[in-house]
Amino acid sequence: MTMSIEVRDLELRYGNVTALDRLSFRLDGGKIHGLLGRNGSGKTSLLSVMAAFRRATSGDAWIDGQPVFENPDVASDICFIRGEGDTVVHDWPADRVKDALAFASTFRPAWDSDYATALVDRFRLPLKKRLGQLSRGQRSALGITLGLASRAPLTMFDESYLGMDAPSRYVFYDELLADFMAHPRTFVISTHLIEEVSSLFEEVVIIDEGQLVLHESAEELRARGAAVTGPTEQVARFAQGLTILGDKQLGPTRSVMVYGELDDGQIELARESGLELGPIALQDLFVHLTESRGRTS
Amino acid sequence: MFDERSPIYRQIAAQIRADVLSGTLQADEQIMSTTQYAAYYRINPATAAKAFQELVDEGVLYKRRGIGMFVGPDAREALRSEHRRRFFTDVVDPMVAEALAIGIPIEDVIRRITHAADEQISGSTVGETES
Numbered sequence: 453m454t455m456s457i458e459v460r461d462l463e464l465r466y467g468n469v470t471a472l473d474r475l476s477f478r479l480d481g482g483k484i485h486g487l488l489g490r491n492g493s494g495k496t497s498l499l500s501v502m503a504a505f506r507r508a509t510s511g512d513a514w515i516d517g518q519p520v521f522e523n524p525d526v527a528s529d530i531c532f533i534r535g536e537g538d539t540v541v542h543d544w545p546a547d548r549v550k551d552a553l554a555f556a557s558t559f560r561p562a563w564d565s566d567y568a569t570a571l572v573d574r575f576r577l578p579l580k581k582r583l584g585q586l587s588r589g590q591r592s593a594l595g596i597t598l599g600l601a602s603r604a605p606l607t608m609f610d611e612s613y614l615g616m617d618a619p620s621r622y623v624f625y626d627e628l629l630a631d632f633m634a635h636p637r638t639f640v641i642s643t644h645l646i647e648e649v650s651s652l653f654e655e656v657v658i659i660d661e662g663q664l665v666l667h668e669s670a671e672e673l674r675a676r677g678a679a680v681t682g683p684t685e686q687v688a689r690f691a692q693g694l695t696i697l698g699d700k701q702l703g704p705t706r707s708v709m710v711y712g713e714l715d716d717g718q719i720e721l722a723r724e725s726g727l728e729l730g731p732i733a734l735q736d737l738f739v740h741l742t743e744s745r746g747r748t749s
Numbered sequence: 750m751f752d753e754r755s756p757i758y759r760q761i762a763a764q765i766r767a768d769v770l771s772g773t774l775q776a777d778e779q780i781m782s783t784t785q786y787a788a789y790y791r792i793n794p795a796t797a798a799k800a801f802q803e804l805v806d807e808g809v810l811y812k813r814r815g816i817g818m819f820v821g822p823d824a825r826e827a828l829r830s831e832h833r834r835r836f837f838t839d840v841v842d843p844m845v846a847e848a849l850a851i852g853i854p855i856e857d858v859i860r861r862i863t864h865a866a867d868e869q870i871s872g873s874t875v876g877e878t879e880s
Binding site: 484630 | 756757758784787788790791792793794795796799
């Protein structure tokens with residue numbers, strides 16, 4: 453079972469600070485979605501509203517067409533794991549790891565305790581340790597264990613790898629993919645480690661200052677940008693009228709990052725003008741899209 | 750694993766084409782599933798599926814419903830002729846341009862090509878000889 457998510461004109465204000473600014477988008481069920489944004493862009497606020505941890509100031513979030521806030525019908529279908537897994541335990545910090553697992557098993561209808569045990573092994577989590585004594589990375593690993601073993605139709609991880617070393621993060625990525633393929637469901641994963649995880653995403657949502665910057669398939673997005681490099685004059689002529697995200701100059705050579713699909717004519721023109729066309733990494737696109745929001749030359 | 754600077758599905762497709770071209774993958778041989786590709790390369794299964802779809806559209810692969818993906822019976826020959834078609838523009842023309850740019854006479858290039866071809870055909874392993 454998978455669940456789609458839709459938000460319409462979603463607004464969230466804390467006092468006079470606007471955290472989410474009329475956000476609207478729809479995420480299909482059965483996919484792994486990446487939620488990208490800079491620090492303070494509103495990622496956690498957005499996930500908190502989608503998980504019904506917070507009430508929106510106006511607008512709403514729907515899961516499979518049902519409003520999420522104070523809706524017991526969908527509550528157990530949504531699993532939201534914040535940075536260090538603090539949202540899914542009963543008594544922090546006195547509880548032990550095994551208590552946290554036992555607690556999750558009581559209110560997660562699809563809980564798989566064998567899988568939870570396997571994850572505990574893979575992450576080398578000490579079952580008898582109190583939660584307050586776990587390292588930051590261990591708390592993250594516990595959060596991931598609770599999130600994956602819940603098998604919730606909608607599972608959201610908010611920067612859930614904080615403090616984890618590279619081997620543990622790769623365990624997370626491998627387990628996420630394997631379990632997603634074995635038990636298809638909807639995942640939303642917020643991150644700023646774009647380089648490392650972007651290949652896991654089917655779709656990407658980028659927000660900035662509480663607003664939607666873009667929502668697109670990850671592969672489309674990668675094909676969206678191009679780095680155009682060559683003699684200054686020719687590059688300038690080629691880039692005329694295109695959206696330029698970045699611009700660098702090295703002696704007589706200029707390199708611009710253009711955003712938008714290039715048609716065959718433009719690619720031919722670039723070749724004839726002796727310009728080099730290269731793809732742009734998702735991380736670079738993200739940096740430029742959230743830095744300048746684009747401008748037209 | 751992958752060069753982040755190029756769409757991953759293109760790289761997967763290119764690699765499968767190269768394997769078919771070299772004979773590593775034979776006609777009617779089954780290839781790994783999207784699930785295996787996704788787990789192996791740590792990528793979203795939709796990305797792997799996109800690579801397969803591109804190759805199905807090109808006739809390099811064909812799908813047997815419920816079983817998997819297989820190498821097309823004529824895939825190798827089609828890829829070979831495709832590469833033959835592009836060989837002069839992709840390989841020879843740039844080489845000529847490079848030779849002219851750095852001042853190597855075309856006669857020297859031709860002599861070298863003839864020499865290298867003779868060696869390869871006779872299977873000789875004498876090694877590098879200066880022309």
